[in-house]
Amino acid sequence: EAGVTQFPSHSVIEKGQTVTLRCDPISGHDNLYWYRRVMGKEIKFLLHFVKESKQDESGMPNNRFLAERTGGTYSTLKVQPAELEDSGVYFCASSPSTGSGELFFGEGSRLTVL
Amino acid sequence: DQQVKQNSPSLSVQEGRISILNCDYTNSMFDYFLWYKKYPAEGPTFLISISSIKDKNEDGRFTVFLNKSAKHLSLHIVPSQPGDSAVYFCAASPRTQTGANNLFFGTGTRLTVIP
Numbered sequence: 001e002a003g004v005t006q007f008p009s010h011s012v013i014e015k016g017q018t019v020t021l022r023c024d025p026i027s028g029h030d031n032l033y034w035y036r037r038v039m040g041k042e043i044k045f046l047l048h049f050v051k052e053s054k055q056d057e058s059g060m061p062n063n064r065f066l067a068e069r070t071g072g073t074y075s076t077l078k079v080q081p082a083e084l085e086d087s088g089v090y091f092c093a094s095s096p097s098t099g100s101g102e103l104f105f106g107e108g109s110r111l112t113v114l
Numbered sequence: 115d116q117q118v119k120q121n122s123p124s125l126s127v128q129e130g131r132i133s134i135l136n137c138d139y140t141n142s143m144f145d146y147f148l149w150y151k152k153y154p155a156e157g158p159t160f161l162i163s164i165s166s167i168k169d170k171n172e173d174g175r176f177t178v179f180l181n182k183s184a185k186h187l188s189l190h191i192v193p194s195q196p197g198d199s200a201v202y203f204c205a206a207s208p209r210t211q212t213g214a215n216n217l218f219f220g221t222g223t224r225l226t227v228i229p
Contacts, residue, residue, distance in 0.1 A: 033216070040221070040222075042220055044219070045217065091158070101146050103160070105159070
């Protein structure tokens with residue numbers, strides 16, 4: 001069974017540009033999460049989808065970040081325009097609607113904003 | 115304001131000895147706790163968890179202890195192996211409802227097991 005996959009693995013862009021990160025959750029997982037880790041700090045929650053609906057987006061830093069999950073399958077996270085402080089590793093995770101509470105993480109997308 | 119804290123950024127242990135990783139939390143609403151392990155360039159992988167109704171959970175070489183009154187949990191690895199070298203994240207969830215929990219993570223502890 002395929003795990004959570006994320007693309008790209010690394011993106012380098014200039015301040016002011018736009019980047020779109022993609023996450024494919026484990027097939028059948030209704031819950032999809034985005035997290036971010038900045039400069040060796042904690043892994044911080046951004047938002048949570050249940051199927052195609054945003055359940056909780058309290059962690060989104062500001063309106064430069066837009067997440068979508070059309071059709072309740074894969075999700076995208078767009079940063080527009082990117083700022084220096086957006087640099088970090090963006091992790092996607094998924095979980096089934098019933099389970100132990102464990103989240104399954106992807107390998108992350110490293111974003112570097114110059 | 116960080117609700118889950120791992121105050122030791124790194125830990126070195128000799129192979130075969132016990133590794134003890136510590137974690138403190140501030141939110142009394144947390145009732146489900148997890149440890150994740152992370153290798154470089156990989157995502158965190160689930161290691162072990164514990165519900166607030168328990169004070170200990172064991173899985174092979176890994177044991178997690180929970181002290182609710184102190185809002186403290188620890189992960190014991192015994193015996194430690196070189197392959198255990200990784201960054202360990204403590205995480206907590208405010209609900210026991212399965213499958214839909216936002217996790218709050220600590221900053222991680224880098225464990226190095228010396229052969």
